[in-house]
Amino acid sequence: MTQSCADSLIVLDFETTGLSPDMGDRAIEIGAVRLEKGLVVDRFQALMNPGKRVSGFIENYTGITNRMLSQAAPCDEVMEQFANFMGDSNLVAHNASFDKRFLDAELGRIARYYNGNFACSLLLARRIYQQAPNHKLGSLIAYKNIPSDGGFHRALFDSEMTAKLWMTMLNDISLMITAQEVSFSLIQKLAKTPKNNVQKLLQAQ
């Protein structure tokens, strides 16, 4: 069975100075992998200098220090490169609303835009892994016994783990339906379906 929605996808993750670009927070690292037919075929990773110091909390949380950022290229330079990398591919992130806010904010600063659609691995996991203890990325990786060395909270590592989780979810969904492929539109529909209607939706495929 094919998994067409993975034919060309960018799975991305930002590390940032905080939670809200509307409150002045900036991206400090972008990591992404390109998935084609279920395989990682390309990677992107870069630190970026946000032009402000990051808090001790962020240094501890990510391991990214002010010293490291002082030697990094500025955000606009890195985001220009990343915009070229992702093109108009569809996009996936864990808690996509968070990464989309920062992607939109950073690209807006350099007047670059994209036409891809976002899908959220968190929303999908809440539908198909309703018995998981919680739906944090690290917890889901452990729940599905996906090999990991535990180095979470760096952008490329988290995007690689999200990509593995994504492929695992597509495989699990493909086992629940009779259709020949798991389409991107089905994934987006699933992520918006009330939990108690998930089985009905899958059985209709």
Added chain:
DNA sequence: TGCCAGGCCCTCTTTAGGGCCTT
């Protein structure tokens, strides 16, 4: 200096409140 958000989703709901996720 210290602090900050927003979308989703559940329920003891919908004229609301609070937990889960992301950094």
